[in-house]
Amino acid sequence: xxxxxxxxxxxxxxxxxxxxxxxxxxxxxxxxxxxxxxxxxxxxxxxxxxxxxxxxxxxxxxxxxxxxxxxxxxxxxxxxxxxxxxxxxxxxxxxxxxxxxxxxxxxxxxxxxxxxxxxxxxxxxxxxxxxxxxxxxxxxxxxxxxxxxxxxxxxxxxxxxxxxxxxxxxxxxxxxxxxxxxxxxxxxxxxxxxxxxxxxxxxxxxxxxxxxxxxxxxxxxxxxxxxxxxxxxxxxxxxxxxxxxxxxxxxxxxxxxxxxxxxxxxxxxxxxxxxxxxxxxxxxxxxxxxxxxxxxxxxxxxxxxxxxxxxxxxxxxxxxxxxxxxxxxxxxxxxxxxxxxxxxxxxxxxxxxxxxxxxxxxxxxxxxxxxxxxxxxxxxxxxxxxxxxxxxxxxxxxxxxxxxxxxxxxxxxxxxxxxxxxxxxxxxxxxxxxxxxxxxxxxxxxxxxxxxxxxxxxxxxxxxxxxxxxxxxxxxxxxxxxxxxxxxxxxxxxxxxxxxxxxxxxxxxxxxxxxxxxxxxxxxxxxxxxxxxxxxxxx
Numbered sequence: 231x232x233x234x235x236x237x238x239x240x241x242x243x244x245x246x247x248x249x250x251x252x253x254x255x256x257x258x259x260x261x262x263x264x265x266x267x268x269x270x271x272x273x274x275x276x277x278x279x280x281x282x283x284x285x286x287x288x289x290x291x292x293x294x295x296x297x298x299x300x301x302x303x304x305x306x307x308x309x310x311x312x313x314x315x316x317x318x319x320x321x322x323x324x325x326x327x328x329x330x331x332x333x334x335x336x337x338x339x340x341x342x343x344x345x346x347x348x349x350x351x352x353x354x355x356x357x358x359x360x361x362x363x364x365x366x367x368x369x370x371x372x373x374x375x376x377x378x379x380x381x382x383x384x385x386x387x388x389x390x391x392x393x394x395x396x397x398x399x400x401x402x403x404x405x406x407x408x409x410x411x412x413x414x415x416x417x418x419x420x421x422x423x424x425x426x427x428x429x430x431x432x433x434x435x436x437x438x439x440x441x442x443x444x445x446x447x448x449x450x451x452x453x454x455x456x457x458x459x460x461x462x463x464x465x466x467x468x469x470x471x472x473x474x475x476x477x478x479x480x481x482x483x484x485x486x487x488x489x490x491x492x493x494x495x496x497x498x499x500x501x502x503x504x505x506x507x508x509x510x511x512x513x514x515x516x517x518x519x520x521x522x523x524x525x526x527x528x529x530x531x532x533x534x535x536x537x538x539x540x541x542x543x544x545x546x547x548x549x550x551x552x553x554x555x556x557x558x559x560x561x562x563x564x565x566x567x568x569x570x571x572x573x574x575x576x577x578x579x580x581x582x583x584x585x586x587x588x589x590x591x592x593x594x595x596x597x598x599x600x601x602x603x604x605x606x607x608x609x610x611x612x613x614x615x616x617x618x619x620x621x622x623x624x625x626x627x628x629x630x631x632x633x634x635x636x637x638x639x640x641x642x643x644x645x646x647x648x649x650x651x652x653x654x655x656x657x658x659x660x661x662x663x664x665x666x667x668x669x670x671x672x673x674x675x676x677x678x679x680x681x682x683x684x685x686x687x688x689x690x691x692x693x694x695x696x697x698x699x700x701x702x703x704x705x706x707x708x709x710x711x712x713x714x715x716x717x718x719x720x721x722x723x724x725x726x727x728x729x730x731x732x733x734x735x736x737x738x739x740x741x742x743x744x745x746x747x748x749x750x751x752x753x754x755x756x757x758x759x760x761x762x763x764x765x766x767x768x769x
Contacts (some may be wrong), residue, residue, distance in 0.1 A: 239650055242681075243609060249336060249408050249430050250321035251399040253468045254281040262471070265318055267289075269448070269493050270310050270476040271724055279543055285397035287318035290697070292392065295348065296374055298323030300398055301345040301410070305329050305338065306361060306376055308351035308478040311386060311448040315351050315374075316409070316455065320427070326409040326458040332655050333412075335628050337420055340364040341412050341730050342370055343722060344422050344616050351386075368721040404428035410616055411458050411556050419712055422616030423556045430461065432609040434469030436579035437462050440550055440563040441497050441527055443470040448522070451499040452477035454746060458556030459529050463499050465559070481532045481744055483507035487518040494522040501530035501744040503550070503680060505537055508701055512680045514616070515544045522604045525566075529577035534670045535572035553573055553648060555634060557625075558604050562646050572669065574645040582608055583599040586640055591628045594639065599649050602638040603631035618767045637664075656685035658693045660727045665748065668727055672697055673717050677705040680738050684751045686731055687759040696731035696766070707734030712767040733766025 242403040254277050257263065258548065296302060302319045304327065306312050327345045329338065340358050346369045350360050354377030362379055364370060375383040408427045412420040443449065449472055451463040454504060467474045475493045481504060484676040489495060505528065508514055526541060533551040541549045552563030552715075553575040558601040560586050564576035578584050585603035586594040587690035594600035602612055611632060625633045637649040649664045656663040665683040672681045680700045686694030697715070712732040722727045739747040758765060 237358055243404055243428050243432055245404060246401055246511060246739045247427050247431050248320060248323075248399050248402045249406045249427050249465075249468065250284065250317040252282060252431065253317055254387050255273070255399055257471055264495045265380070266473055266601055267520055268310055268313070268474055268476050270478075273310070275310055280310065280317075281309070282395040283314040283390075284318045284321060285395045286393050288314050289393040290324045290389050291322055291324065291349070292320060296322065296324050296349055296461060298402075299325065299407075300349075301325040301327050301347040301402065302761065303327040303329055303342055303345060303347040303350040303424045304352075304455075305331060305333075305356050305608065306351060307331060308377065309353075310476065310478055312455065313350065313476065318397075319401050321397065321409050323402055327412070328409065328454075329412055330456045331454060331680075332418075334360075335362050337361055337412075340419055341422070342367040344412075345410055348372070349374065351376070352383075354380065357383060373494075384697050387700070392538055402427055402447075405613075406433065407613065409461070411456060411461065413556055421618060421621055424613040424616055425461070426613050427612045429559075429612065430465050431469070433462050434465035434467075436563065436582065436610070437560050437691060438470045439464035439468060439553075439567075440560060441525065441577065442566045443467070443497065444473050445471045446494055447472040447496045448475060448476040448497070449473065449497045449522075450477065450489055450493070450495045452481045452489070452504070453501075456742070458559065459499070459501075459554070462529075462554060464529075464561035476616055483511060483514075486512070487514055487520070490523060491519045496522055496524045497527070498523065499527040499529065502528055502533050502537055503738075503744055503746060505533070505541055506680050507516065509537065509540050509544065512703060515546075520545055525550060526739070527552065529531060529560070532573070532575060532666060534673045538570070538572045538669070538672045551644070553602075553636075556727055557632065558608065558612050559610070560612065561604055571643075571645045573578075574641075578642050578648065584608075585631070586638055586646075596642045597639055599637050599639045601628070601652070602636040602646070602648075603628055603633045604634065606630050606632060608632075656683070656693050656695055658695055659691045659726055661724075663695055663727050666697060668697060671722050672715055672729075674722075675715065675718055677701055677711060680746070682738050682746045682748050682751055683729070684748050684755060686755040694730040696733065696755065697729045698735050700735055700737055700767075713769075716769060729763075729769075731766050731768050 257277040266274045267277045302424045316326045329341045349372045351374050373383040374389045376386050404427050410422045451460045452458050526552045548565040552560045554560040562575045564570045586600040587598045635652050640646050668683040669681045676745040679702045686696040688694045739750040741747050
């Protein structure tokens with residue numbers, strides 16, 4: 231196999247580092263302890279205040295017997311107490327395990343047992359799920375609850391009572407495990423992605439470049455702290471030393487716009503569906519004061535060109551798209567150092583070796599679709615899958631490379647373009663159809679707010695290309711509009727890619743991280759097919 235071109239600029243990583251120390255202790259030692267780190271509701275929390283809370287939690291954890299290498303699970307909405315508890319866990323050398331609040335009993339049980347968590351933090355609303363599986367989780371010894379307990383839990387107030395606010399950070403080698411994130415499980419049972427202090431520190435460098443962050447920035451990423459994307463953003467905030475707005479609760483476009491206005495946010499990170507929802511608010515740029523905004527960053531899935539252009543036209547700022555995963559944060563990105571190419575994921579960061587390989591493991595020439603892979607020695611790549619070595623083997627079919635399972639290509643100017651997930655391509659009449667291409671074409675129509683393209687089973691052609699769409703306000707779902715969608719797509723891309731089925735919906739299903747859940751829609755179509763049901767307009 232020919233070796234693809236690598237980059238010769240290294241991201242320098244300390245031999246020993248601890249993300250918790252980088253977050254607070256470093257700034258206090260630099261004399262910035264009285265500077266605001268977090269905005270939360272009406273609170274302004276300084277580095278010194280967060281450090282003190284973190285230290286009390288760390289000492290309380292040690293008092294309950296939590297040792298370096300032990301795992302601690304978190305199941306709660308965002309709050310300064312949750313954030314401080316995650317940092318405190320890492321500060322004493324233990325492993326933080328933030329889990330998604332939408333996980334059900336089966337998933338919570340799996341996370342607790344896979345991680346061998348000895349203690350769990352939860353809010354009162356969600357602690358019942360942990361209690362329901364507690365007897366099936368032999369390593370779990372304690373539950374600490376933010377709010378009123380429901381049974382045998384320890385209240386957070388009692389947990390941190392009468393403990394010191396002085397705590398030395400464990401001198402962790404940078405390769406020590408910092409945290410484990412469990413994926414949303416769209417392809418099966420959630421996988422525990424093991425991240426180290428090293429790759430978290432490293433992730434802060436490219437992400438901060440992408441956002442052009444400075445210590446004067448006010449940053450907002452309105453998602454819960456179990457999302458890999460927010461950890462990449464957090465790493466950038468920590469690396470830069472800027473201020474951060476903590477968002478709690480379900481991500482809502484109107485509320486995000488209110489936050490920008492209230493806290494004078496300068497940099498916002500979100501997923502394309504959030505930006506589409508923001509654009510769906512009539513005159514949002516006039517209704518809210520967004521003059522503090524300097525740029526936007528998009529991740530989670532590729533930002534459609536039409537969305538990018540409308541964001542820039544209406545909000546007057548640049549939007550930088552990037553590509554990363556829970557396993558490797560941001561490996562590609564648009565950024566201020568070169569022009570944005572709408573629809574592109576940008577270019578690789580210096581020191582992050584990636585390539586496009588064909589099925590035989592050879593580098594693809596420009597404009598040829600292949601497998602997007604990341605070199606194993608990449609400084610921001612994850613360490614392993616927790617207790618799932620077979621999964622590691624699955625994503626290493628090309629020796630020395632991590633296969634992202636994304637199909638992509640690179641053009642002559644070095645810009646990378648995402649085509650789709652390898653397992654999500656629609657096979658119709660023997661052709662492979664990219665959902666992304668169909669969706670971007672449909673989104674060119676002014677009536678469309680969101681769209682998801684999936685394969686609907688068909689006994690003759692394998693799959694019919696089907697799109698689920700939601701409309702902007704004041705537009706109606708009619709057969710005439712469905713025909714217009716088909717005609718528009720047929721004028722722009724090959725006939726075999728044109729949707730044969732179009733279904734209008736009030737909203738589209740999302741993953742806990744805000745991405746479109748095409749898997750749910752595929753399952754829905756498979757269930758309908760098994761029952762002989764048809765929904766939407768069929769052509």
